[in-house]
Amino acid sequence: MTTTRPRRAAIAVIAAGALALSACATDLPGGSAEQSDYPTRAIDLVLPFGAGGATDLAARAMADALASELGQPFNATNQTGAQQVTAVSNVIGSADDGYTLLADGGGSSTVQSLLPDLPYAWDDRTFVARVAGGAHAYAVGAGSGIATLDELVERATSDPSSFRVAWLSGTSTSDFATLQLLQAIGVDPNEVIRVPFSGSGDAMQAAAAGDVDLASGGTSAIASLYSSGDLVPVALTGADPNYPDLPLTADLGYPELDMTYWVGLSGPAGLQESVRDTLAGTLEQLGDEGALDDSFETLGMTVDVVTGEELSTQVHEEAETFAELNALVS
Amino acid sequence: MTPDVILAGFGEILTLERLAIAFLGCFAGTFFGVLPGLGPVTAIAVLFPITTYLDPVSGILMLAAVYYGGMYGGSTTAILLNIPGEVSSLPAALEGYPLTKRGRAGAALATAAVSSFVAGVVGTIGVMIIGPTIARVALAFGPPEQFGLILFALTAISGLVAGSLVKGLAMAVLGILLSIVGYDAISGAQVMTFGSWTLAQGFSVVPVMIGLFGIGEILKTLVQRNADVVVAPVGSLLPTREERRAAVGPTARGTLQGFFLGLIPGMLPSITSFLNYSWERRRAERRGDSQFGKGAIQGIAGPEAANNGAAMGGFVPLFSLGIPTGPSMALILAALLVYGLVPGPMLFTQEAEFTAGVLASFLIANVILLVLNLPLVGLWAKIARVPFSIMGPIVIVCCLVGSLLERNSMFDVGVCAAFGFIALLLDRAKLPLAPLVMGFILGPSFQETMRQSFTMSPTFFVERPIFIAFALAAAATVAFAVVRAVRTARMQRASRDGALVRH
Numbered sequence: 098m099t100t101t102r103p104r105r106a107a108i109a110v111i112a113a114g115a116l117a118l119s120a121c122a123t124d125l126p127g128g129s130a131e132q133s134d135y136p137t138r139a140i141d142l143v144l145p146f147g148a149g150g151a152t153d154l155a156a157r158a159m160a161d162a163l164a165s166e167l168g169q170p171f172n173a174t175n176q177t178g179a180q181q182v183t184a185v186s187n188v189i190g191s192a193d194d195g196y197t198l199l200a201d202g203g204g205s206s207t208v209q210s211l212l213p214d215l216p217y218a219w220d221d222r223t224f225v226a227r228v229a230g231g232a233h234a235y236a237v238g239a240g241s242g243i244a245t246l247d248e249l250v251e252r253a254t255s256d257p258s259s260f261r262v263a264w265l266s267g268t269s270t271s272d273f274a275t276l277q278l279l280q281a282i283g284v285d286p287n288e289v290i291r292v293p294f295s296g297s298g299d300a301m302q303a304a305a306a307g308d309v310d311l312a313s314g315g316t317s318a319i320a321s322l323y324s325s326g327d328l329v330p331v332a333l334t335g336a337d338p339n340y341p342d343l344p345l346t347a348d349l350g351y352p353e354l355d356m357t358y359w360v361g362l363s364g365p366a367g368l369q370e371s372v373r374d375t376l377a378g379t380l381e382q383l384g385d386e387g388a389l390d391d392s393f394e395t396l397g398m399t400v401d402v403v404t405g406e407e408l409s410t411q412v413h414e415e416a417e418t419f420a421e422l423n424a425l426v427s
Numbered sequence: 428m429t430p431d432v433i434l435a436g437f438g439e440i441l442t443l444e445r446l447a448i449a450f451l452g453c454f455a456g457t458f459f460g461v462l463p464g465l466g467p468v469t470a471i472a473v474l475f476p477i478t479t480y481l482d483p484v485s486g487i488l489m490l491a492a493v494y495y496g497g498m499y500g501g502s503t504t505a506i507l508l509n510i511p512g513e514v515s516s517l518p519a520a521l522e523g524y525p526l527t528k529r530g531r532a533g534a535a536l537a538t539a540a541v542s543s544f545v546a547g548v549v550g551t552i553g554v555m556i557i558g559p560t561i562a563r564v565a566l567a568f569g570p571p572e573q574f575g576l577i578l579f580a581l582t583a584i585s586g587l588v589a590g591s592l593v594k595g596l597a598m599a600v601l602g603i604l605l606s607i608v609g610y611d612a613i614s615g616a617q618v619m620t621f622g623s624w625t626l627a628q629g630f631s632v633v634p635v636m637i638g639l640f641g642i643g644e645i646l647k648t649l650v651q652r653n654a655d656v657v658v659a660p661v662g663s664l665l666p667t668r669e670e671r672r673a674a675v676g677p678t679a680r681g682t683l684q685g686f687f688l689g690l691i692p693g694m695l696p697s698i699t700s701f702l703n704y705s706w707e708r709r710r711a712e713r714r715g716d717s718q719f720g721k722g723a724i725q726g727i728a729g730p731e732a733a734n735n736g737a738a739m740g741g742f743v744p745l746f747s748l749g750i751p752t753g754p755s756m757a758l759i760l761a762a763l764l765v766y767g768l769v770p771g772p773m774l775f776t777q778e779a780e781f782t783a784g785v786l787a788s789f790l791i792a793n794v795i796l797l798v799l800n801l802p803l804v805g806l807w808a809k810i811a812r813v814p815f816s817i818m819g820p821i822v823i824v825c826c827l828v829g830s831l832l833e834r835n836s837m838f839d840v841g842v843c844a845a846f847g848f849i850a851l852l853l854d855r856a857k858l859p860l861a862p863l864v865m866g867f868i869l870g871p872s873f874q875e876t877m878r879q880s881f882t883m884s885p886t887f888f889v890e891r892p893i894f895i896a897f898a899l900a901a902a903a904t905v906a907f908a909v910v911r912a913v914r915t916a917r918m919q920r921a922s923r924d925g926a927l928v929r930h
Contacts, residue, residue: 150761151764153761154761154764154765157476173476174835175472175834175835176834176835176836177628177834178609178610178627178628178629178631178834178836179609179610179624179627179628179629180610180615180627182624182627183624183625183627183628183836183838186624214622216624261883266611266614266615267615268615290882290883291882292570292879292882292883293614293875293878293879293882294879295875298749298750298751302565302566302692302748302750303569303570305566306566306567306569308569308570308883309883317764320749320764320769320770320771321748321749321750321769321770321771322748322749322771324769324771324772324773325559325747325748325771325772327563327566327748395764395765395766395767396764
């Protein structure tokens with residue numbers, strides 16, 4: 098009796114483990130039924146970023162609106178890590194029936210165009226729609242004595258080698274916003290001190306504490322420290338309804354400082370045309386009705402649905418801009 | 428906050444609907460936490476989308492209840508099955524599991540529940556009193572200060588090691604090495620990935636830890652053959668008078684240490700729980716009656732209190748400056764964002780009603796958890812009596828599912844299984860697991876803050892007084908540990924020589 102017991106237990110353990118693994122691995126069979134009444138079942142939406150950021154919340158708002166309009170649930174799952182490459186390659190390797198989609202953005206598309214050894218062509222996917230965009234803020238600490246963009250420019254140009262900027266490893270639109278500024282004022286980005294941070298929240302905190310002289314980031318990152326008076330946003334790269342009083346770069350004589358981040362929807366390459374049209378049409382309609390405005394506004398984003406050929410051109414132009422800016426530092 | 432605002436907060440919370448939400452949250456959190464392999468961060472991440480449908484106070488109440496419930500539940504599996512559902516219940520596993528084997532599971536569970544409760548309540552009152560006044564301490568902690576803090580926290584490793592210090596350090600270094608596999612957050616370069624995009628995801632702490640402890644524990648039992656399948660007696664559920672007395676001091680110290688350390692960005696509750704464990708252990712060893720490693724009630728009471736105290740302290744920088752001190756706080760920050768509530772000093776003035784309601788809800792959640800958990804201690808303790816042939820498979824399934832849930836990656840499931848076997852090998856070689864986990868958690872911030880500090884100013888180490896203070900404290904701790912180790916070795920040699928002379 099005593100000798101068989103552990104063996105029986107061992108078999109049970111292995112069986113249970115195998116069962117759990119197979120349960121994890123099983124995917125719903127790709128229904129190749131007629132597509133005219135798409136969607137007929139739940140849709141998996143992969144979010145290539147962690148839960149809780151502004152882009153995550155925006156993507157979830159988009160998924161909720163789509164789900165209630167199309168009458169099928171959107172199961173949003175966060176898949177993080179490896180510069181969003183894992184999540185994107187999972188989606189573009191899925192069936193093109195429209196039941197696995199990607200909450201896309203600059204980080205998962207155009208920024209990836211700069212990665213060496215990317216295991217797929219960065220634009221080898223169907224861009225369905227760009228749903229909304231958000232502006233960046235250039236921010237300095239309250240203790241820096243700097244209150245305007247002009248004063249910041251003066252500080253940067255007078256002694257670039259002691260000018261410290263927050264840097265997110267060159268893989269974020271925030272970094273490209275910083276590079277645009279440095280390029281516009283004729284400061285070599287290789288000359289300034291780039292202090293590394295892993296997120297724009299940390300970067301803003303460092304600016305507020307005076308540990309860096311400039312931090313750029315999406316406007317949702319400045320909210321708290323601006324309201325506490327520790328952070329001074331000297332300019333925004335675009336309008337944000339939450340901050341009607343903050344000056345815009347275009348009004349300050351720098352219209353070329355226009356870096357925005359965006360949230361949209363993509364699918365595998367060769368996504369069936371009827372599916373793409375359904376999704377794009379629904380998003381366009383939601384945009385026209387203003388159904389998305391409220392949830393995106395609280396996140397500091399402006400809804401502006403772009404689809405089709407126009408979107409494709411826009412995305413490729415963005416990739417070119419990033420490549421040019423990236424060349425400044427490498 | 429003035430008393431009438433706080434009372435208004437209680438008025439806000441003490442409705443049938445809110446109490447029901449708090450109860451549901453506590454229950455769901457405890458349920459997630461009790462499942463081996465699942466902890467509070469997973470619980471919050473899974474339940475997060477649901478809370479966005481509630482009103483702001485209810486939503487935050489639900490999240491906080493889930494978070495606390497997850498922490499209570501995580502300690503339960505740590506004590507009963509030696510599987511910490513989250514990193515901060517690791518000390519509870521180190522000391523609680525031996526107690527379970529001795530039939531004192533009930534006492535260990537009750538101590539964990541009461542210490543967590545005390546720290547939760549004191550911490551909430553602390554947040555109410557302090558409010559935004561000292562939140563700016565968080566801003567004084569830039570990269571160099573955080574780097575100093577991490578140097579100091581690394582010294583806690585010596586307190587986690589039972590035997591050889593060298594083995595402990597080696598395991599901590601292994602943990603640091605494992606933590607840097609993947610994409611480097613700073614330079615964007617791939618580190619030790621061998622060109623594999625799968626490895627570029629890096630190792631995530633949840634699968635590694637539940638593999639090492641959960642799967643590893645099951646494999647160890649299997650290999651032992653019919654050795655330990657003997658069912659542990661449940662014993663008296665309540666702590667004895669002696670155990671109660673031993674828990675008072677560590678609970679009080681843990682609460683205070685946890686709360687104040689929790690105000691600092693980068694100070695994860697798990698780090699405070701490790702630090703407190705190491706301090707309590709040293710304290711007991713100095714007094715010469717240490718039960719640490721064999722089931723010390725102090726090693727449960729202190730770290731559990733420190734963990735909860737830090738979780739509460741973290742709300743001060745979160746609410747007043749929007750600075751999250753860890754991943755759970757970041758999710759709660761996101762919830763505030765969904766409701767259009769911007770953390771800042773205004774949260775305590777213009778939105779005082781909301782903030783008072785939330786703080787009152789923390790107190791209520793702590794009371795509900797205590798009421799929910801103390802009567803359940805008897806039930807949980809019976810889990811320790813479930814035959815291994817039934818419990819083993821359940822644990823394996825839960826661990827594998829738990830490792831998948833965190834970021835929905837099959838790679839993590841494989842990692843979890845692999846680390847189970849690694850734990851078996853390490854156990855054979857008598858290498859301790861706890862320092863590996865500690866190195867794994869501190870590794871990334873150690874690297875990041877060090878590189879940030881040197882970039883900001885190559886001579887930061889003479890410019891930042893707070894960094895200097897931490898560095899000196901760390902050096903003193905190490906020196907003390909070395910002196911003690913040398914003295915112990917000399918004394919052992921002397922007594923051995925003495926024995927030889929007598930022969």
